[in-house]
Amino acid sequence: MTDLFMQNPVYTVMALAGTILFFIKILLLFFGGDSDFDTDLDIDMNGDHIDGGDTFSIVSIQSILAFFMGTGWIGLAAIHEWKLTNGQSTIAAALFGVIMMLFSSFITFKIKKFNSIPKVDIKEAVGKVGRAYTNIPSKGQGVGQVEVTVGNKQQILQASSVDEAINSFDGIVVVQVDDSGNLLVKKS
Structure with a gap:
């Protein structure tokens, strides 16, 4: 060497x-x-x-x-x-x-x-059907998580109920997206 x-x-x-x-x-x-x-x-x-x-x-x-x-x-x-x-x-x-x-x-x-993670417009979730990933408290009582397909990719996102509490694995529908990016959902 x-x-x-x-x-x-x-x-x-x-x-x-x-x-x-x-x-x-x-x-x-x-x-x-x-x-x-x-x-x-x-x-x-x-x-x-x-x-x-x-x-x-x-x-x-x-x-x-x-x-x-x-x-x-x-x-x-x-x-x-x-x-x-x-x-x-x-x-x-x-x-x-x-x-x-x-x-x-x-x-x-x-x-x-x-x-790189493709950017998805979260507002595309409105009207989509998914399921509760965790328990979601009733309106105004806190947040949970839902599993929804947005942008051809299944995602877990924070969500609040618009009325009654939703149990894990119950079907949901996304009603709206609030200003902070949380989904507002109801039972389907």
């Missing part, structure tokens, strides 16, 4: 540091939540508007680490295994690093898209 480092210190440092930091980043993601920082880009120049909110982002800590990891390992392989010249190995390493960066960004984008 020392011999490898002495012959190609740049590729060796990129490969080892990139790999170690990449896996630390992944471990932090699994055990400590999101260890990345987010920035929003909002620029208005001559009426052109650019917004970087939830868009595909190529540059992130994870993608930069993937670039260094890929560049280092392919650079070492190109010189020592494929016997390429320094120029050829630099081109191969840089191209592979960019591919790794794009791949990492693409996977991150797909995971974020998969995890």
Whole structure:
């Protein structure tokens, strides 16, 4: 390993540091939540508007680490295994690093898209039939929960009765949605 480092210190440092930091980043993601920082880009120049909110982002800590990891390992392989010249190995390493960066960004984008919760207009619940998930006290006595399909997805939402108490698993009909987003329901 020392011999490898002495012959190609740049590729060796990129490969080892990139790999170690990449896996630390992944471990932090699994055990400590999101260890990345987010920035929003909002620029208005001559009426052109650019917004970087939830868009595909190529540059992130994870993608930069993937670039260094890929560049280092392919650079070492190109010189020592494929016997390429320094120029050829630099081109191969840089191209592979960019591919790794794009791949990492693409996977991150797909995971974020998969995890995003679609926004549903709760007012669509009015008129829907469902069932009481928990006991719902009579009018003005508190809230319970109901199970209703809204936006093609079954959801458990807070609800209050418009008249009598409703027991768990009884059928309900959504009558209205109040200002706080609670459903007002009655027995069906």
